[in-house]
Amino acid sequence: DTGVSQDPRHKITKRGQNVTFRCDPISEHNRLYWYRQTLGQGPEFLTYFQNEAQLEKSRLLSDRFSAERPKGSFSTLEIQRTEQGDSAMYLCASSSSTGFWLETQYFGPGTRLLVL
Amino acid sequence: EDQVTQSPEALRLQEGESSSLNCSYTVSGLRGLFWYRQDPGKGPEFLFTLYSAGEEKEKERLKATLTKKESFLHITAPKPEDSATYLCAVQNLGAGSYQLTFGKGTKLSVIP
Numbered sequence: 001d002t003g004v005s006q007d008p009r010h011k012i013t014k015r016g017q018n019v020t021f022r023c024d025p026i027s028e029h030n031r032l033y034w035y036r037q038t039l040g041q042g043p044e045f046l047t048y049f050q051n052e053a054q055l056e057k058s059r060l061l062s063d064r065f066s067a068e069r070p071k072g073s074f075s076t077l078e079i080q081r082t083e084q085g086d087s088a089m090y091l092c093a094s095s096s097s098t099g100f101w102l103e104t105q106y107f108g109p110g111t112r113l114l115v116l
Numbered sequence: 117e118d119q120v121t122q123s124p125e126a127l128r129l130q131e132g133e134s135s136s137l138n139c140s141y142t143v144s145g146l147r148g149l150f151w152y153r154q155d156p157g158k159g160p161e162f163l164f165t166l167y168s169a170g171e172e173k174e175k176e177r178l179k180a181t182l183t184k185k186e187s188f189l190h191i192t193a194p195k196p197e198d199s200a201t202y203l204c205a206v207q208n209l210g211a212g213s214y215q216l217t218f219g220k221g222t223k224l225s226v227i228p
Contacts, residue, residue: 042218043203043216048214055212108159109158
């Protein structure tokens with residue numbers, strides 16, 4: 001078990017460009033989450049997958065953001081036409097639904113995005 | 117809407133000086149309250165999950181407690197390596213809702 005991994009760790013882009021981030025969850029974890037964190041704030045929920053189905057999206061997730069989890073394994077988060085306000089740390093987490101109560105989310109190292 | 121407020125925003129302690137961090141929460145139904153530690157430039161690292169009022173959990177110099185309105189993270193005889201931001205989060209009992217709502221965190225600095 002190597003933990004949640006994210007790629008790339010850092011990304012610098014120009015305003016208007018598209019970017020894509022990848023998350024590999026802990027093996028056999030069926031739930032995967034994306035969060036965004038800005039400086040001095042706690043992580044904010046963006047979206048959640050159970051297996052390959054995207055079950056919940058935050059109103060923070062504008063139309064420029066899209067996430068996928070093909071085959072219920074890794075996930076990608078794409079931001080189209082980036083804006084300077086998209087600069088943040090993008091965090092991925094995964095968990096295993098072993099029951100109604102047990103739900104610990106384990107986080108990856110994050111991808112830090114800077115939009116110039 | 118779920119809300120989490122952490123205090124203080126920042127805390128400086130001398131090595132060995134015990135203290136507590138506070139997490140106040142408002143949630144329609146609590147499935148769980150989580151404590152994480154976050155080092156600069158890294159993702160949050162899981163510490164504890166608390167499910168019901170009166171519950172306590174310990175790990176090394178850390179002890180987390182839970183009431184119906186707040187949680188405390190007690191740090192006993194801290195060391196410089198305990199310096200980090202400590203995040204509190206709640207998960208709502210709502211069906212199909214597994215997102216975590218985080219506070220802004222408490223930045224702890226332990227001075228040798």
